[in-house]
Each structure stands twice: as structure tokens, then as C-alpha cells.
Amino acid sequence: MNKSDKINSSSSESRESMEQAAMQDEQVQDVHAQLMREKEEPKEGFSPVPIFLMFFFAALCFWGGVYLVEHSGGYRWDAYSPDFDPMADAPKPVEISLFDRGAKIYRNQCAQCHQANGNGVAGVYPPLVASSWVTGHPEVVARILINGLNGPLIVKGKSYNGNMPAFGPGGLGLKEKDIAGVITYIRQEWGNAAPDMTEQMIADYSSQYNSRAAPWLALELKEDLGPIPEVVPLEESVVGAEETAEL
Numbered sequence: 001m002n003k004s005d006k007i008n009s010s011s012s013e014s015r016e017s018m019e020q021a022a023m024q025d026e027q028v029q030d031v032h033a034q035l036m037r038e039k040e041e042p043k044e045g046f047s048p049v050p051i052f053l054m055f056f057f058a059a060l061c062f063w064g065g066v067y068l069v070e071h072s073g074g075y076r077w078d079a080y081s082p083d084f085d086p087m088a089d090a091p092k093p094v095e096i097s098l099f100d101r102g103a104k105i106y107r108n109q110c111a112q113c114h115q116a117n118g119n120g121v122a123g124v125y126p127p128l129v130a131s132s133w134v135t136g137h138p139e140v141v142a143r144i145l146i147n148g149l150n151g152p153l154i155v156k157g158k159s160y161n162g163n164m165p166a167f168g169p170g171g172l173g174l175k176e177k178d179i180a181g182v183i184t185y186i187r188q189e190w191g192n193a194a195p196d197m198t199e200q201m202i203a204d205y206s207s208q209y210n211s212r213a214a215p216w217l218a219l220e221l222k223e224d225l226g227p228i229p230e231v232v233p234l235e236e237s238v239v240g241a242e243e244t245a246e247l
């Protein structure tokens with residue numbers, strides 16, 4: 001064997017083995033092709049909610065709304081009462097009397113100074129019980145409530161010198177109805193027996209006095225009073241019985 005033969009034979013051998021390998025590659029590709037056909041590639045992302053579910057929930061919400069409208073009894077507070085009649089008109093809220101309204105206002109706004117029993121605190125807060133300021137001319141007490149009161153004052157023979165806050169719009173801003181209520185209350189509670197202070201009267205006094213900035217002095221309170229407005233009289237009304245106003 002010469003040298004070139006050797007090379008030839010070895011190169012033909014390697015070609016053979018390479019051809020064999022190529023065939024194997026083909027086979028491998030076949031197998032891969034089969035695998036690719038049979039398996040799904042996993043992919044990333046979101047799958048959308050089935051559209052029928054959306055329609056289903058929309059229909060459910062609509063049905064819920066219809067159900068509430070038909071079965072809520074108009075959201076009335078008396079819907080659970082055994083006498084409930086869904087066809088009847090809703091009951092009107094009870095309008096409490098001026099006096100009852102005033103009792104509530106008094107408890108919240110006045111009692112801390114004038115005390116729940118209306119007797120005040122000796123030397124500091126004057127009493128409202130049997131005070132001529134309270135039961136006398138309605139304009140006097142309206143002035144006190146709307147603008148407040150300052151300086152020396154004599155109530156039932158005792159002198160005071162404090163500050164009574166204003167409750168009109170320039171002060172603590174009670175509604176006219178509430179001022180009328182609390183005055184009616186103090187004029188008729190604890191044995192006091194003066195006529196009502198109506199909302200209309202307070203509206204009239206407010207239009208006169210709301211713009212006044214300074215609180216009243218006791219000396220001014222009984223000056224330039226208007227005529228006492230006609231009010232439906234109380235049964236055992238004793239208007240003016242306290243007209244022995246000290247000052």
C-alpha cells in the first residue's frame with residue numbers, strides 16, 4: 001500500500017460514516033416532526049372571560065334591580081310592621097310642637113348656663129323661672145336671643161353682670177324656628193305661662209335685628225318696643241302678670 005492509497009481508503013471510510021450520520025439526522029428530524037405535530041406549544045398571556053358569562057352577570061344584575069324595586073316596600077321604615085299596606089301613602093313625619101322643639105334646643109344650647117330647671121346659677125347665670133324678661137313683652141326676649149345681652153342686669157331682685165351669647169345669624173346661628181321654639185319653651189315651662197312665640201314673630205324680629213352687631217344692654221331692652229302681636233291665647237294665660245320688671 002502506498003501512501004496515497006492509505007489516504008484514499010481512510011477518506012472513503014470517513015465519507016461512509018458521514019453519510020450514515022446524515023441519515024441519522026434525517027431520522028431525528030422525523031421524530032421531531034412527529035413530536036411537534038402531537039404536542040401544543042405552551043404560550044404566555046391571558047385567556048379572555050367567556051362572553052356568555054358577561055351577559056349572564058349583566059342579566060343577573062338587572063334581575064336583582066327589578067327584584068329590589070318590586071319587593072323593597074318603597075324603602076319605608078314601617079315596612080316590617082304587621083299593618084303595613086304597600087299601597088297606602090307613606091306616613092308623614094310627625095311635626096313636633098314649638099314647645100317640644102324648644103325643649104330639645106334648651107337642653108342642648110341653654111341648660112349648661114341656665115340649668116335644666118331654669119334656675120340658673122346664683123350670681124353668674126340668671127334664672128329664667130318667673131323672670132319678667134322671659135314672660136314679658138315678646139320683643140324683649142326675642143332681642144336677647146337674637147343679639148345677646150351684656151352688662152349689668154337685675155333679675156328677680158338680684159344683679160348679674162355677664163355675657164349672654166347671641167343666637168341669631170350674627171351669633172350661634174340657630175334657625176328662626178328653633179329660636180321661636182326655645183322662647184316658647186322658656187315662656188311656658190317651670191310654671192311660666194306666657195303665650196307662644198311663633199315662627200312668624202321671630203321672622204319679623206329677625207328682619208329688624210339680624211343686622212345689629214352689638215349685644216343689648218339691659219337698659220335698652222325695653223325701649224321702642226312694638227305692639228305685642230296677636231297670638232292665639234293660652235288657656236290660663238297670665239301675660240303681663242310679671243310686669244313688675246325690676247331694673
Ligand code: HEC
Pocket residue numbers: 105106109110111112113114124125126127128131132133134141144145149150151152153155160161162163164165167182183186218
Ligand atoms: C354661656 C352661658 C349662657 C348660655 C349658653 C345662655 N345664656 Fe342666657 N344668659 C346668660 C347670662 C350670663 C345672662 C345675663 C347677661 C347679663 O348679665 O347681662 C343671660 C340672660 C338671659 C336672659 C335674660 C335674663 C333672665 O334671666 O331672664 C334670658 C331670657 C336668657 N338668658 C335666655 C337664654 C336662652 C333661651 C338660652 C339658650 C338658647 C340661653 N340664655 C343661653 C348666659 C347664657
